[in-house]
Amino acid sequence: MADNGDNGRLEAIRQRIKEFPTGPGVYFMKGVDEVVLYIGKAKNLRSRVSSYFQPSSKLEASRGPHIVEMVARVQSVDYLEMESEVDAMLKEARLIKDIRPLYNMDLTDDKTFPYLEITVREDYPGVYITRKPEHSGTRLFGPFASAGDLRGVLLELQKIFQFRTCSLEIRDDDPKRPFFRPCLLYHIRQCTAPCGARIGKADYRRSIRDLMRFLRSKRSVVLRELREQMEEASKRFEYEKAGMYRDRIRLIESLDDRGTPQEHVQPEVFAVDPTEALVKLRDILEAPNQVRIIEGIDIANISGAEAVGSLVKFIDGRPFKSGYRRFRIKTVKGIDDYAMIAEVVRRRYKYALRGEELWPDLILIDGGLGHLRAAEAAFQEMITEAMADVAQPPSAGSTPGGGGATWCEPGDVEIPHTKIASIAKREEDIYLQGSSQPLKLPAHSPVRKLLQYVRDEAHRFAQHYHHILRDRKMLNESC
Numbered sequence: 001m002a003d004n005g006d007n008g009r010l011e012a013i014r015q016r017i018k019e020f021p022t023g024p025g026v027y028f029m030k031g032v033d034e035v036v037l038y039i040g041k042a043k044n045l046r047s048r049v050s051s052y053f054q055p056s057s058k059l060e061a062s063r064g065p066h067i068v069e070m071v072a073r074v075q076s077v078d079y080l081e082m083e084s085e086v087d088a089m090l091k092e093a094r095l096i097k098d099i100r101p102l103y104n105m106d107l108t109d110d111k112t113f114p115y116l117e118i119t120v121r122e123d124y125p126g127v128y129i130t131r132k133p134e135h136s137g138t139r140l141f142g143p144f145a146s147a148g149d150l151r152g153v154l155l156e157l158q159k160i161f162q163f164r165t166c167s168l169e170i171r172d173d174d175p176k177r178p179f180f181r182p183c184l185l186y187h188i189r190q191c192t193a194p195c196g197a198r199i200g201k202a203d204y205r206r207s208i209r210d211l212m213r214f215l216r217s218k219r220s221v222v223l224r225e226l227r228e229q230m231e232e233a234s235k236r237f238e239y240e241k242a243g244m245y246r247d248r249i250r251l252i253e254s255l256d257d258r259g260t261p262q263e264h265v266q267p268e269v270f271a272v273d274p275t276e277a278l279v280k281l282r283d284i285l286e287a288p289n290q291v292r293i294i295e296g297i298d299i300a301n302i303s304g305a306e307a308v309g310s311l312v313k314f315i316d317g318r319p320f321k322s323g324y325r326r327f328r329i330k331t332v333k334g335i336d337d338y339a340m341i342a343e344v345v346r347r348r349y350k351y352a353l354r355g356e357e358l359w360p361d362l363i364l365i366d367g368g369l370g371h372l373r374a375a376e377a378a379f380q381e382m383i384t385e386a387m388a389d390v391a392q393p394p395s396a397g398s399t400p401g402g403g404g405a406t407w408c409e410p411g412d413v414e415i416p417h418t419k420i421a422s423i424a425k426r427e428e429d430i431y432l433q434g435s436s437q438p439l440k441l442p443a444h445s446p447v448r449k450l451l452q453y454v455r456d457e458a459h460r461f462a463q464h465y466h467h468i469l470r471d472r473k474m475l476n477e478s479c
Contacts, residue, residue: 013077014053020046024088025081026095029074029103038070038103041092045079070103086145086257090264098461100321112266113143113259114150116215118208123172123201124194125208127163129154140261141215149254156248158185160222161211162192170194172201219252226252274317277446281362284439284447285419285432291361292316296458297348297375298366299329299340307332309344310462313360314454324461341371342378349379352416353386365422366455369438372422372431379420423455 020027025045029038029052042048052059052071059068082088090113096104112131119125121137129150133140144150158165166183182193192199192207214222230245282291294314301307313323327347332339351357363379365371420433429438430451441448 009075010053013074014050016077017046017050017053020049020079021081022046023081024083024085025079026088026092028078028080029070029101030076030078031073032075034076036099036101037073038067038101039092039095039099041085041088043085043088045081049077049079066103066105086259089145090143090259094264094266097321098324113145113264114147115140115142115261116144116150116154117141118212120208122170124164124170124204126167127154127158127165127208127211139212142258142261143264143266145257146254149251149257152247153251153255156251157211157214158190161207161214162190163208163211164191164194166195168195215255219255223249223252273446274450277450278317280445280447281450285362285421287361287419288417289361293358293360294362294364294454295323295348295360296364296366296454297341297344298455298458298462299337299344300459300462301329301335301337301340307340308462309340310458311344311348312454312458312461314457317450319457326461337367338370338374341365341367341374345375345378346382349382353382359416359418361418363418363420364451364454364458365420366425366458367422368424368429369422369431369436372420372433375420375422376433379418421451423451425455428452 022044024043025041027040027042027045027049028036029040031037040048052067052074059071080091082091093113096106114129114131115133117128117130117133118139118141119128119134119137120139129147142150154165157163164170165185170177177195177197180196182191182196182198185191186193186196186198192204194201194204226245226249230242230249233239233242233245278291281287282289285291292315294317296312296314298310299307300310307329309327309329311323311325311327313320315323325348327344329340329343331343345363349359352359363375365375422431423429424431424438427438427440428443428448429440430448431438
């Protein structure tokens, strides 16, 4: 039987849930110190979250013992309202990957939502479903909520626009094209066979432009025609054909069950091969050892309000999500990115100075030369203070080994070999520690691409947390 304290906890949670909206969104189950235990999505936030705390709920039978254990630890609940169920699903997936709550068993891996990719850089663009799109030269639609629906609608779209889905390299100036035999899709009128020169470049690209216009539009004309055809087939008692039109309508409507590449970022999708980059990065930094751990730092704020810092960790060129950290800025008032960078550096690396965590090989700051200097100054200040602390002799009457800091000579302090650099956004200039001149790397440089990936991930992670804090503040002010 629950004690009075537990009853009070549950009653406070139930009262909070009464303030939840009845629309779609993402909800948070939080434990002690606002630690997120579980993240979920809901079509109706109030109804969904309240189902966890009803006395008559049979949680163990319906959701498993781990959910029962989680509910017993919940101290508070919160939510973010979304415009649609699809937005809620995509937001839930992103938050789970970023925050990695203890009781979320799914969506913590690197599985991503698919895109529809059109290779517009080619003479005869292809249309593909992919979870690993190209970094440039393509037009992306998505990410889509259902890979199955996307495959189904692609078949229907191919019947209308007759685009190619093959992986052939087709050049307009290839003299062998007229002699190439098209595949079956050409003969069943689902492809115009640019591979066999059955269509000209201008006409084919016009069809691709029509497809992209269709994907960006409301598709009302096509849907109206399909509904009319479905009704006519039904009146003629041709129920099989009417069912076919009904299925086509559902698939085309499913095109709206998607996000956008800008708003629903999936950074795992755009990872680069780091092998070559890390070797060249070591040479650029003149590092004594192989560069393995890179930590990226960024700041997010609007007019100084709800300022937050982020830290992302990459190991061997890949994101290590368990090493991600967020810092709500505590000591800086107003707009001062340099001071905020310094605060994050001090708060993060005090643990490494204590020997409780490993030093990274490279600290990458999102910003220019000023941001780099702020990080350098904070870093050096920490080292100086640590050396001063260990150099203090034991006070009179103290016993060696009796607890507290151990006294040693300043030379016993291990100075880390960590390098610091920054990368600015506009010109993509890279500033290295000890130099005021930027390092300009070509756009195709693997080092530049890797540093951009770390920088962009830190920026996305900071902005994500900032938006959560901002939305929460707006929600609290409206309650």
